[in-house]
Amino acid sequence: AQTVTQSQPEMSVQEAETVTLSCTYDTSESDYYLFWYKQPPSRQMILVIRQEAYKQQNATENRFSVNFQKAAKSFSLKISDSQLGDAAMYFCAYRSVYNFGNEKLTFGTGTRLTIIP
């Protein structure tokens, strides 16, 4: 079974600064998807960024980028130019590509990000 670990329960960053959220995972599979989801207070979960394991290039979405280290099984999220709207709970998630219809997401415990004005 796969596991996802987020070792930072809480993080804070000054507005306009850069912050990196950590995620490690454990799997014996060679191909898989990794995701970062954001869950603002009392609002729904939205996808921030995704990475396919077979792609060596790190994914980037505007101010959000990942550092994917497959050998180390590490998948960190970097948020540049932090904005007040980035305040949320961030979840790292793993999904297998094997087995027909394996839609199951395995989530980490989350990192609560606070933005300091």
Next chain:
Amino acid sequence: KAGVTQTPRYLIKTRGQQVTLSCSPISGHRSVSWYQQTPGQGLQFLFEYFSETQRNKGNFPGRFSGRQFSNSRSEMNVSTLELGDSALYLCASSLVGVTGSSYEQYFGPGTRLTVT
């Protein structure tokens, strides 16, 4: 295109009762997954339905069940409610490709269930 909708948004039930939660996926999405979110256990996968068939199931007791209708709407049912069932129940839909798997899931706002 409308997002994933879940009804009701809030629910208060008494221990021993049963409850049914509803999820309407994004138009065209045929896969619906359910997750339970609690402060203690985090986000846990309940089950996933595609074309009215359960394809995958998490490690939950049989009191938790679900179904999917021909229009892809899904319901989950919890019987004999326990205090520990208090949680935010999230539904997610995805567009399944010809390989039978999807690229990403889109979440609804959730149903907050409180069991007293």
